[in-house]
Amino acid sequence: MDVSIIIVNWNTRDLLRDCLKSVYEQTKGISFEVIVIDNASSDGSVDMVKKQFPQVIFIENNENRGFAPGVNQGIAVAKSRYVLVLNSDTIICDAAIEKTIRYADDHTDVAVVGCQILGKKEIPQGTCFRFPSVLNLSLETFVLSRIFKKNRFFGREHMGWWLRDTERQVDVVAGAFMLVRREAVDKVGLMDEDYFFLCEETDWCYRFSKAGWKIMFWPGAKIIHVDGGKQSRKQANLKMMVQFYKSTLIFFRKHYGLIEYLMARLLLAIRCWLRCVAWGFLMLCKKLVGKDATYQVEKMLGFWWSFKFCVLGREPGAKAERKIASFRLRTLKDTIEFVSALLYWAFLYLSHRKPQRIVIYYHTLKQQDVGRFEKQMAYLATECYTVKVSEVMTAPPNGSKMIVGVTFDDAFVNFRDNALPILQKYRLPAAVFAPTGNLGKPPNWAMEGDCHDAEEIVMNEEQLIELDKTGYEIMSHTVSHPYLTRIDDVELEAELERSKQTLERIVGRDIIGISYPNGAHNDKVCKAVEQAGYRIGFSIEPYSVDSSPNSLQIGRFKVSPTDGMLKFKLKLIGAYEIVKYFRRLKRRLLKS
Secondary structure, three states: OOEEEEEEEOOOHHHHHHHHHHHHHHOOOOOEEEEEEEEOOOOOHHHHHHHHOOOOEEEEEOOOOOHHHHHHHHHHHOOOOEEEEEOOOEEEOOOHHHHHHHHHHHOOOEEEEEEEEEOHHHOEOOOEEOOOOHHHHHHHHOOHHHHOOOOOOOOOOOOOOOOOOOOEEOOEEOOOEEEEEHHHHHHHOOOOOOOOOOOHHHHHHHHHHHOOOEEEEEEEEEEEEOOOOHHHHHHOHHHHHHHHHHHHHHHHHHHOOHHHHHHHHHHHHHHHHHHHHHHHHHHHHHHHOOOOOHHHHHHHHHHHHHHHHHHHOOOOOHHHHHOHHHHOOHHHHHHHHHHHHHHHHHHHHHHOOOOOEEEEEEOOOOHHHHHHHHHHHHHHHHHEEEEOHHHOOOOOOEOOEEEEEEEEEOOEHHHHHHHHHHHHHOOOOOEEEEOHHHOOOOOOOOOOOOOOOOOOOEOOHHHHHHHHHOOOEEEEOOOOOOOHHHOOHHHHHHHHHHHHHHHHHHHOOOOOEEEOHHHOOOHHHHHHHHHOOOOEEEOOOOOOHHHOOOOOOEOOEEOOOOOOHHHHHHHHOOHHHHHHHHHHHHHHHHHO
């Protein structure tokens, strides 16, 4: 047999139908077989192929295994002297497959042949390019390759100066149409399955080239690239963006030295950061003029996760993908707050006005975050004066050290399991705020920000008694974790008094403090708290203790174990107090 045509499909039913139709209509003078590998499509692709193209050799996967594994599955059952890797969003024109095979038969030193691929308005697409390099990444990172794309130096990676109208030996032929000699595959090997998507053909061509084979572009055959791969990328935009950078780094790690790999990682991180900021700015502009900014948000989120991958190696999971629509201003907001906190710290330092007392608060502490949490606690133990939160307003100064109180809202079991051993190791006091209506149960409230986790369990009575015996403070977080400002006077009084009475019964002593659920409090709530017998109350307003209005509105800074140490230190010295001005401005804008 002359050629085995391998098509990997994932939810491109209509495009795949048109592709297969063109293959059978335009391929007459050679013997061939078509092998379709479906990566768990859910759009009816499987039924369409089985009913309309029964002659196709069909491989159905029960999960999306990626492009390279799919191609390798096809090669494993192929029975021909050539393998044609073909995208499902292409249309074969004018016997293109037959013509390309004739060209390959005449050039026995060629491992891979690519043809001219036309896009919209039949304009040739740049589907062949140079191998990745630090120089090429530099030009792309700082947009020089796009500004001067037709320049032979700046546009060198994608060869923007070349019209794709002449025969040429190239480094890489894109996988949209890639005719590969089976003899070369047998010597070099299959596609590398470390690449889930993108760069797999680059790696393959690199290995063919190193083995002495040629990679050729030949414009004598033409196909149409209908979609340009956009549909598959749109279906998993976040993962696909991250996957591009992951695949590029895999290539550098595999084929180049350590220095080039590290330089590539740095350049890609810079590229992602610059583009994240740019798309964030575009998003903000669209929002200011009242236009939909969903696309800009998705791009910003994609580059943000790509940046995190290049720096930390972290990839987005399903939860991150579900949050694309709700992500909105979070990244931009965090960046503005961080930069503002740095500037405010400089102001505090120069003006000798740094706060002396700080209270921080945590929510959950997952097992995977224990190491980072311990690093934070080790810093507290050595650099700060950590006291009980009931004493944070009255503790005497300790030289130049910041006086810090540590609190944990919601009294989750993971505090006892994960945080408590580390606090005891460094001999650090802390206070836990318990919602008495959920003792021994999962939370049934919507927690502040992104902290909600329905799988967590609140400590039960026995665990609270055990915790109290170790000397850690237990305080109230109301009964049912409501917004105290939204309930009537009778319910407010019941929430405050019942919670206090329940905890006093459990631990056998006076409960003096309360943390307002979701930070919701006002003058009426504070008065009711005082009447219920509490002496201190904690909000989630970013105030230092010194700047807090009174003992029933002590501000706290939200801290996460995933905060970097610089961000953690900025919170400990009160620099994030600058955020209160942003919140005031936001409230005024909403009122207006």
